[in-house]
Amino acid sequence: MLDNGFVRLIDFMGSDEAIVQAARVSYGKGTKKVREDRALIRYLMRHQHTTPFEMVEFKFHIKLPIFVARQWIRHRTANVNEYSGRYSVMEDQFYAPSPEAVRYQSSRNKQGSSNEEVTPELRESFVAALNRTNKSSYGEYLRLIDAGIARELARIHLSLSLYTQWYWKIDLHNLFHFLKLRLDDHAQWEFRKYAQVIADIVKKIMPLAWEAFDDYQLNAFCLSATEQKLLRDQLLSTDFSDETLLAAGLSKTEAQEFREKLSKIKLRG
16 A cells, blocks of 8 residues: 555455344345345445444454554544554654655645646655655654663654554444545545555455445435425426336335435425
């Protein structure tokens, strides 16, 4: 990951079948077809019945820059054990973006970056300054440790671009919430790279659950009451037939639920 990081799947518990088993409670292996399992998982995801997804867990070993870790730890629904700079000497590994990854501050988003092209000269200057600072700070860090200064104090010379490591364990429900936020285009680019690798791992292990998540959460969005009002007049003049909805890929159950949602929008004043 990036220049010195990684994501490793250490262990996992459960599968698509475990979600179904938890939902049915008395489910016995082999008594239901995959098609029926898929329909149940999609129903659970669609109606936000989250508990069965909590029966599945993933444990990762992750090496990441501290500035990414500080955003990551905001997801407080996981179990974390991090490499300690109090007990051990920190490794001389810092994240330095490639010149092409250097971005301007967004003028519309206070916490984000812009897509505007940064001049080559400024890109090179940024990376060179970062490398000089990291080399100097790490040298001072080692000098202080050799002088007998406590590691817990010497480490405060080091920058947020330093790499740390941790074990990170989380259930599937909360992992999906994490991925919905961190795969979004508004998330920091470096963080999105980690999220995408984790997403690729989850897809392979939980194909049915991932398909449902992709349809009903990752690529779905909600409408405010005001936005619904703006659509109401258009909806009143539109007829959504079974043929139209089925051709769009909805099941008969989903088509009925879709009409019920439309009815709620039409009825709201």
